[in-house]
Amino acid sequence: MRLLKWLERHIEELICCSCLVVIAVAVFAQVVARYVFEIALHWTEEASSIAMVWAVYTGASLCVRERFHIRILVAVQSLPPRMGRFVIFIADGFWAFFCLFMIRVSWEYLGVLWKYTTRSPSLGIDQFYPQSILIIGYTLMLLRLIQTYAHWWSDGARGLPGMLEETGDAPLDDIEAHL
Template sequence: MPALKWLERHFEEVICCVCLSVIAVAVFSQVIARYAFEVALHWTEETAAICMVWAVYMGASLCVRERFHIRIVVGVKAMPERIGRVIIFLADLLWAFFCIFMVRISWDYLYVFWRFPETSPSLGINQFYPQTILIIGYGLMLIRLIQTYISWWREGGNGLPGMLEEEWEETTKDQEHQL
C-alpha cells in the first residue's frame, strides 16, 4: 500500500510533470524540424495543446489539495477564528457545488462526443479521450476538497480547514503583537 499512498499524494504532480515534459519535447521538436530541416510537424501543436489543458486541470486539483487556490486568506485570518471558519466553509461549499455542477455539465458534453465521435485533425484520435479531463479535473478538485475537510476534522478541527495549526497560531500571535 505504500505505492498507492505515494500515488494518492503525488498523482497531480506526476501528471503535471509528464504533461509539461511532453509540451517541452513537442515544442522543441517543432522548432528543430522547422529551422534545421525546414519541415513542419503537424502533431506537435495539438499534442502541446492537449497536454497544456491536462496540466492546467491537474494543477488546479493540486492547488485545491495544497490549499493554494485563490482566496483572500489574509482577510479571513484577520477575523475571529469562528467567523473565518464560516467564511472558508461557505466559500468551499460554493466551490464544491461548482465542481459538482461542472462534473454534470462535463458529463453531458462528453456524452455528445461519445455519441458523435470526432477525431482530432492532426493526431486522428477521438476527441472524447482528451476531453475527459473535464470530469477528471473537477472530480479530483471535489475529492481533494473533501479530503481537506476529512483530515481537518480528524486532526481536531483547529484553525481553518486546510491550514496547518502552526500557521493559524503564528498568524493569531502576529495579530496580537500588532494590537
C-alpha cells in the same frame, strides 16, 4: 499498498510533470524541425495544447490539495476565528457545488462526444479522451476538497480547514530572537 498511497499523494504531480515533458518535447521538436530541417510538424501544436489543458486541470486539483488556490487569507485570518471558519466554509461550499455542477455538465458533454465521435485533425485521436480531463479534473478537485475537510476534522478541527496553524516555532522566530 505503498504504490497506491504514493499515487494518492502524487498523482497530480505525476500528470502535471508528464504534461510539461510532452509540451517541452513537442515545442523543441517543432523548433528543430522548422529551423534545422525546414519542415513543419503538424502534431506538435495539438499535442502541446492537449497536454497544457491536462496540466491546468490537474494543477488545479494540486492547488486544492495544497490549499494554494486564490484566497484572501489575510482578510479571513484577520476575522474572529469563528467568522473566518464560516467564510471558508461558505466559499468551499460554493466551490463544491460548482465542481458538482461542472461534473454533471462534463458528463453530458462527454456523452455527446461518445455518441458522435470526432477525431482530432493532426493526431487522429477520438476527442472523447483528451476532453475527459473535464470530468477527471473537477472530480479530483472535489475529492481533494473533501479530503481536506476529512483531515481537518480528524486532526481536531482546529484553525482553518487545510491551513497550518501558526505555532510561533517557526525558524523565523528563532532568527528574530537572536537579533
